[in-house]
Amino acid sequence: MPGVDxxxxxxxTELRSWVETLSGQKVARCxxxxxxxxxxxxxxxxxxxxxxxxxxxxxxxxxxLLRSSTMWICFYCMTCAARCPREIDITKVMEALxxxxxxxKATPAQKDFKLFxxxxxxxxxxxxxxxxxxxxxxxxxxxxxxLSKAELIPGMLARxxxxxxxxxxxxxxxxxxxxxxxxxxxxxxxx
Amino acid sequence: xxQSAYPYYPGxxxxxxxxxxxxxxxxxxxxxxxxxEELDDWVCxxxxxxxxxxRLLSIALPARELVTAQKFKAPLVTACALCFSRFxxxxxxxxxxxxxNLIKYIIGEGEIQQNSDxxxxxxxxxxxxxxxxxxxxxxxxxxxxxxxxxxxVRPKEVTNFDDEEEPQIMDKLIKLVEAETVDWKxxxxxxxxxxxxxxxxxxxxxxxxxxxxxxxxxxDCLAVACPVCHYNLDSNQKKIEANYKDxxxxxxxxxxxxxxxxxxxxxxxxxxxxxxVNPMPLLQRKGLI
Numbered sequence: 001m002p003g004v005d006x007x008x009x010x011x012x013t014e015l016r017s018w019v020e021t022l023s024g025q026k027v028a029r030c031x032x033x034x035x036x037x038x039x040x041x042x043x044x045x046x047x048x049x050x051x052x053x054x055x056x057x058x059x060x061x062x063x064x065l066l067r068s069s070t071m072w073i074c075f076y077c078m079t080c081a082a083r084c085p086r087e088i089d090i091t092k093v094m095e096a097l098x099x100x101x102x103x104x105k106a107t108p109a110q111k112d113f114k115l116f117x118x119x120x121x122x123x124x125x126x127x128x129x130x131x132x133x134x135x136x137x138x139x140x141x142x143x144x145x146x147l148s149k150a151e152l153i154p155g156m157l158a159r160x161x162x163x164x165x166x167x168x169x170x171x172x173x174x175x176x177x178x179x180x181x182x183x184x185x186x187x188x189x190x191x
Numbered sequence: 192x193x194q195s196a197y198p199y200y201p202g203x204x205x206x207x208x209x210x211x212x213x214x215x216x217x218x219x220x221x222x223x224x225x226x227x228e229e230l231d232d233w234v235c236x237x238x239x240x241x242x243x244x245x246r247l248l249s250i251a252l253p254a255r256e257l258v259t260a261q262k263f264k265a266p267l268v269t270a271c272a273l274c275f276s277r278f279x280x281x282x283x284x285x286x287x288x289x290x291x292n293l294i295k296y297i298i299g300e301g302e303i304q305q306n307s308d309x310x311x312x313x314x315x316x317x318x319x320x321x322x323x324x325x326x327x328x329x330x331x332x333x334x335x336x337x338x339x340x341x342x343x344v345r346p347k348e349v350t351n352f353d354d355e356e357e358p359q360i361m362d363k364l365i366k367l368v369e370a371e372t373v374d375w376k377x378x379x380x381x382x383x384x385x386x387x388x389x390x391x392x393x394x395x396x397x398x399x400x401x402x403x404x405x406x407x408x409x410x411d412c413l414a415v416a417c418p419v420c421h422y423n424l425d426s427n428q429k430k431i432e433a434n435y436k437d438x439x440x441x442x443x444x445x446x447x448x449x450x451x452x453x454x455x456x457x458x459x460x461x462x463x464x465x466x467x468v469n470p471m472p473l474l475q476r477k478g479l480i
Contacts, residue, residue: 022246041381041397045390073390075239077381078345082355089346098243116389120240121248128234130203139388149388152426159465161208170232174299178255181297182247 010060015100019057022096029086030054036080036090046070050080050090053097066104071097072113115143125179128169133162193323197316198260199227200278202271202418203235209271209418211462215447216270216313218461222454223323225316227268230259236277239385250290251297253281257309258301270313272417273385276342276350278310283349312343312352314416314446318360321367327455329369332477335449336373336410336441337361338401340420341381355379361446365414368453375408377401382423398423399431402439411473412442414449421445426467442470452479 016027036050043049048056048070056065071094080090106114116139123135133153140146156162169175205213220227233256242249257278260267269275285291291303317324339358343350353360356379362372382401383394402424405413415421425443432439443466451461458480463470474480 042393045393071243073386073393075381075384075386076242077341077384079341079379079381082345082347091346095243099246102244113389117240117244120238121244124235124237124241124252129206130235130238132204132207136388149391151430155426155467156208159467161210161465163207167203167206169234174255175234177299178251178297179248181299182245182251185247185293185297 007059007061009058013060013062015062015065016057016060018100019093019096022099023089023092025088025090025093027054027057027093029088030058031086033085035083035085039079039083040074041077041079042073042075046073050074050094053093054088054090057093065097066101067107067109069107069109069113070094071101072110074098112143115139125175126172127166128172128175129167131163131166133164134166194224194226195265196226196228196263197265197268198263199229200233200236200256200260200267200269200274201229202269202274203238204418204422205270208422209445211465212270212418212421212445212447215445215451215456215461218456219317219447219451219454222325222451222456223317223320225320225323228263230256230267233259236274238273238277242277242280247293247297249277250281250284251294253278254285254294254303255298255300257282257285258298258303260309261301261304266309266311268311268313268316270416271419272312272340272342273419275310275312279350282306282310308351312416314343314360314364315352317364317447317450321364324364324367324450324454326368326453328453328479330449330453330477330479331369333370333449333473333479334373334409334411335365335370335444336375336405336408336413337365337378337446338382338405338413338415338420338424339378340415340417341379341384343416344379361414361416364446365449368450370449373405373408373410375404375410377404382420384419384423387419387423387427394423395427395431395434398427399435399437402428402431402441403435403437406439406441410441411477412444412470414444414446416446428468440468442466442468442473444470 034051037043074094078091237249237252343352344355365372383397386393448461
């Protein structure tokens with residue numbers, strides 16, 4: 001047909017198998033009713049939307065999916081999963097896509113999200129607890145948006161809601177051990 | 192009065208930006224004869240970041256605290272809804288024996304017991320012991336929109352908290368102190384969650400929707416049970432009003448602060464001065480202080 005793009009579905013792709021294994025959900029169950037997108041509070045800034053993510057997985061449109069920031073915009077409110085008439089936990093699908101995406105180089109749309117979450121984890125690794133002021137400042141500096149949310153800092157400090165020094169746990173070695181054992185396990189595949 | 196002790200996991204925000212939640216929770220529980228025993232040297236639960244970057248980490252961090260809490264013969268109490276969700280998810284995953292063994296190796300200490308009911312939220316603790324809430328001052332005339340957010344209620348098979356779309360547990364507590372609760376449709380809609388730094392525009396839009404709907408429903412104030420919701424709705428409110436040219440002016444309380452007021456704890460003890468939207472004019476207008 002002229003003027004119509006015909007998409008030939010790919011056989012079950014590597015990404016789809018990964019997503020199905022990590023999420024425990026069957027992508028083929030989705031019949032595209034769109035209830036997930038209808039209830040999603042952030043679908044308005046997503047491209048693709050949750051329903052389109054399910055369709056893209058069914059058709060094997062991987063590049064479109066992995067370039068997008070959809071899985072990073074999703075904040076796991078789990079409304080889609082609660083309402084899906086096919087009982088697909090779409091939040092788990094989003095989480096699986098984020099786990100795959102976390103292993104790859106960030107695309108421009110994903111850069112800020114990945115920076116924030118990676119900084120959060122390294123903060124945790126270093127102090128054992130989250131140092132809110134430090135996390136905010138490093139995120140702003142490294143993400144090159146130095147004044148984002150800065151207007152709230154004086155009010156937070158005046159109310160004693162931000163601390164200048166990190167709360168550090170006493171035994172930081174134990175946390176590093178956890179990180180190291182996970183790294184070793186994921187390298188070898190077994191303890 | 193009976194005395195009971197529960198292991199308590201405050202979480203990172205309750206030590207900094209949500210201090211008033213921690214302090215008011217301890218005071219209210221003390222009035223009820225409940226001692227919250229903070230876990231020794233606890234570590235962050237991984238919050239909104241760990242589970243999307245490294246799933247094992249997101250299970251191992253709460254599991255370590257679950258092992259510490261096992262020596263108490265009572266469930267672990269969490270106050271932050273995000274921590275509650277991460278602990279519940281970890282407990283859910285730990286029902287699987289292979290996962291239990293792997294996590295035991297990763298955290299390198301103690302046996303992990305299989306008990307997914309071993310974690311409760313502070314609202315549940317108060318609800319379970321509501322006969323011990325001695326109301327000294329009724330909060331008559333205060334119209335409260337109870338806001339539950341996402342993570343307490345969803346998914347039900349993991350959190351086992353209350354109805355997913357129309358929860359009532361916080362409403363019941365607020366009615367117990369004779370304040371009125373309003374009917375509104377946005378009890379479990381999202382406030383924008385952890386996007387406060389990455390996409391503040393989303394937080395402003397979603398939080399405005401909540402505040403607007405609460406006001407439309409006739410509320411004087413909101414009650415929350417999550418430090419992230421509180422941050423988004425309270426400290427951002429001025430910016431939301433400016434962005435949407437909308438006059439909102441709704442104080443946002445932690446539910447523990449309202450219960451505390453009814454126990455005749457003072458606004459100063461309950462750290463009501465920590466909020467960005469000053470609740471004192473409202474409380475004065477209603478003759479509650």
